[in-house]
Amino acid sequence: MVSKHPVEIWAGVEGTVNRVGDEYFDQLQRNGHATRVDDLDLFAELGIRMIRYPILWERIAPNGIENADWTWADARLGRLRELGICPIVGLVHHGSGPRNTSLVDPKFPEKLAAFARAVAERYPWVTHYTPINEPLTTARFSGLYGHWYPHGKDEITFIRALLGQIRAITLSMAAIREVNPHAQLVQTEDLGKIFSTPLLAYQAALENERRWLSFDLLCGKLSPTYPMWHFLHKCGVDEAELEAFLENPCPPDIMGINHYLTSDRLLDERIERYPAWSHGGNGKHEYADIEAVRVCAEGIAGHRHLLTEAWERYKLPLAITEVHLNCTREEQLRWLYEAWNIAQELRDCGVDVRAVTAWSLLGSYDWNILVTRCVGYYEPGVFDVRSPHPRPTAIAKMICDLAAGRTPQHPLLATPGWWHRQTRLLFPPVSTQEKTSFEPPLGVTSKPIAIVGATGTLGRAFARICDVRGISYQLLTRQEMDIADPISVDTVLTQLQPWAVVNAAGYVRVDDAENEPDVCLLVNTQGPATLAAVCARYNIALLTFSSDLVFDGAISTPYVEDDLATPLNVYGQSKALAEERVLQAYPASLVIRTSAFFGPWDDYNFVTLALRELAAGRTFIAADDAIVSPTYVPDLVHTSLDLLIDGECGLWHLANKSAIAWADLARMAAKTAGLCTTNVIARPLQELGLIAPRPNYSVLGSNRGDLLSDLDSAIARYFDELEQIDLGVKT
Missing domain, CATH: 3.20.20.80 (Glycosidases)
Structure with a gap:
């Protein structure tokens, strides 16, 4: 018995x-x-x-x-x-x-x-x-x-x-x-x-x-x-x-x-x-x-x-x-x-x-x-x-x-x-007469993730990957929820009742921010701080993003989470201030610093732009003295979601393991694609005509965990994904 x-x-x-x-x-x-x-x-x-x-x-x-x-x-x-x-x-x-x-x-x-x-x-x-x-x-x-x-x-x-x-x-x-x-x-x-x-x-x-x-x-x-x-x-x-x-x-x-x-x-x-x-x-x-x-x-x-x-x-x-x-x-x-x-x-x-x-x-x-x-x-x-x-x-x-x-x-x-x-199902289905079924566990209620940033690269990537992973979500435009407006945030979160919010929105025009700092601070600082305050009130998990540009490049070893933020430009200042205000309002928030993303699903990231210009036989100019740690967007999204589900909080650095100059990144991508690298023109950062000052070194390391693969692996998978897209395979 x-x-x-x-x-x-x-x-x-x-x-x-x-x-x-x-x-x-x-x-x-x-x-x-x-x-x-x-x-x-x-x-x-x-x-x-x-x-x-x-x-x-x-x-x-x-x-x-x-x-x-x-x-x-x-x-x-x-x-x-x-x-x-x-x-x-x-x-x-x-x-x-x-x-x-x-x-x-x-x-x-x-x-x-x-x-x-x-x-x-x-x-x-x-x-x-x-x-x-x-x-x-x-x-x-x-x-x-x-x-x-x-x-x-x-x-x-x-x-x-x-x-x-x-x-x-x-x-x-x-x-x-x-x-x-x-x-x-x-x-x-x-x-x-x-x-x-x-x-x-x-x-x-x-x-x-x-x-x-x-x-x-x-x-x-x-x-x-x-x-x-x-x-x-x-x-x-x-x-x-x-x-x-x-x-x-x-x-x-x-x-x-x-x-x-x-x-x-x-x-x-x-x-x-x-x-x-x-x-x-x-x-x-x-x-x-x-x-x-x-x-x-x-x-x-x-x-x-x-x-x-x-x-x-x-x-x-x-x-x-x-x-x-x-x-x-x-x-x-x-x-x-x-x-x-x-x-x-x-x-x-x-x-x-x-x-x-x-x-x-x-x-x-x-x-x-x-x-x-x-x-x-x-x-x-x-x-x-x-x-x-x-x-x-x-x-x-x-x-x-x-x-x-x-x-x-x-x-x-x-x-x-x-x-x-x-x-x-990856192949034509074969019937075996063995019936299986799924019944949701008793007492478990489905709730979505609210993803802020419907028109941005990162927001769309989150939606795409949530589809693949079977994670229910609501992708929100600024018109649907203005994250800088507490009433708008409260209203939408009360209606949706999400278990988590992913803030993938942001002001990303680093040079323009120098001329319109108020707009940059409104979107990048006040918005996340408002989100954090409302999420704290309802005990909703929050994931938001920061940048390697919170650092000034004064060191030549990878920055870790507890290194002091000392930004050189308005954009970096807006992100550093957002980190402080978000974690002050809601210490359970997860704030991820990342760097130089590239991915297969948008047309305007550095790697994709470089390949487009080089494939057309044109030159491509990039800095040879600015060292970064590029981040493959699918890796970033998958790992961010895992950390969110794990209930992690505080600052995390996520970037593919590397330390590479922008010009070398363009050459690396070109070589992998079988393109001639001689049209990659390397110039000092100061000669590129950029308005906002940038650090010459902003490589991200971590004292909390190295969760992303090395850059070689990421680049290889970037091209694999592009090939799947060309073949019409949904991923």
Whole structure:
């Protein structure tokens, strides 16, 4: 009988140590947790009581158990115990063990079991273990697809890697239970569903049976009546070896189900519909293997269907042991809350779902390329480690609410995630007859963002990106709301009742401001200050923008948020004064300083103008002694929205990482476009005939977090976006 206790919220640290060739990729080193024990106190503040935690063989005993260094584990597990958090200890996480072994080493099971015993003896109070995370997934990536060591690309290596891991789990739990008879096995596996066209139904059926292999073997269910028995036997596995799993089951105490949007796949023989990278085959048919969410008309199987399947097949307690989405912040929130609500609904219907696990506490690196290289692609999680100290995101607030029994109320939860919206379909839809639906969570009311600045580059960019992200908004002109008029602001905000206001309006004519300072100050200073006062009255989040021109260029190192504003011109003065007045009226405001934007959606930014002139064979004059940090508008908007959703406040600097002269920026863009750079004419700033004085150096750095990519990446994506626009692709 299922307990009436509510579903728990757990969390986990991405601790993968995987091997590619002779190189190990260590997530704990990359996210900084390897040297920060204080992270555990941050985790405790979330209110969680269970955590998936890596005490990994490769890290603790890379040179044998007799040479193990327990210092790191002693400090971390000891602190978790003091904090009252129960660790679910992982011993191998997508790894293959130290250098003297591998997943296909016949002695791998006994070697891991010896390490497991050593862990249990040192920490006899630990009650929950995951000896090997996702053994089937690891076997596929290491033995079938060749991504990880030992880089097999055949069914035999895959099977040997899988069977070795299952035996290692069984022996490890036996060793652990000799020390702690009550230790529990929390066995995780990535679970998805394979869909197909009728022609490929046989292949989908094979893969849909294969996905249960790790659980079937552990539970002693893989008998001669199961299709996979014959598949394994045909691949050369002796029946006696398979019978040993039947005779020595090690069923999980809790089945951990990990499910990602990419886990569900569609197989389609009409390969002309799909890109070449998706093409493959099985020797009998050639077909595309594509993400189901991008092509299946009815959507993905989802947590409800998969948990129900697992419950009906095994009748064992379940937990969702990883919930993570590499996406924008509101989509991360939607994915986690959807999983949570499904778990609650299934529990109410008699399915024994124990917990939902937020993954990963510190984010992860390079999983977009399956950790096969080290390129630095970071996916934030519950905390963002790109700041000097891990910074809690909006997911942290949601976990606190769930742990305390509170219902999350963020208005963005009322909108379905992108996996439910029609824009997810990138290919001609294929019907799979698997129905999915979205119902807004009870008690969550949809509210818009009010975007001020309907005619400006930044306002239009916010509207465009909000459309893509499924964020409801109202784009306002000055005629619809005059931000310098308190009555106008109050009236509109009372009518709209937005959860946030984005002030993307402003006086941007830097030279004209010298001749009409009153107009500039009215728009850039009084307007934002008025907005802040009204937003403070109604507790509405406010995002407004400032500029690198609040600085005078007297230094030659990047300016950070707490550097003193010393503007040289009227425009800079208007922005500096606005910062002061906004934060004085409403300290919860988010004020973002940015610099020299360029983007693909307007015709008048510096990069676009330079390219237009150079493409026409004309010269283009730019300063060679004014150093800036250009900002790609889509990056600026996306990150600003994430910070707004996170509830960040105060001053932030957002600019793509660089320090470049205007003339060099023009050359860089021209070179990328394949244009001749000789027509870029470099001149000193003083010779350009500009009215307003400008700093020779206004590069923006940050002491709060480097959240934007480098300029090379931004320029490349600028051209990619232009190409998509030329092709008529909506983005």
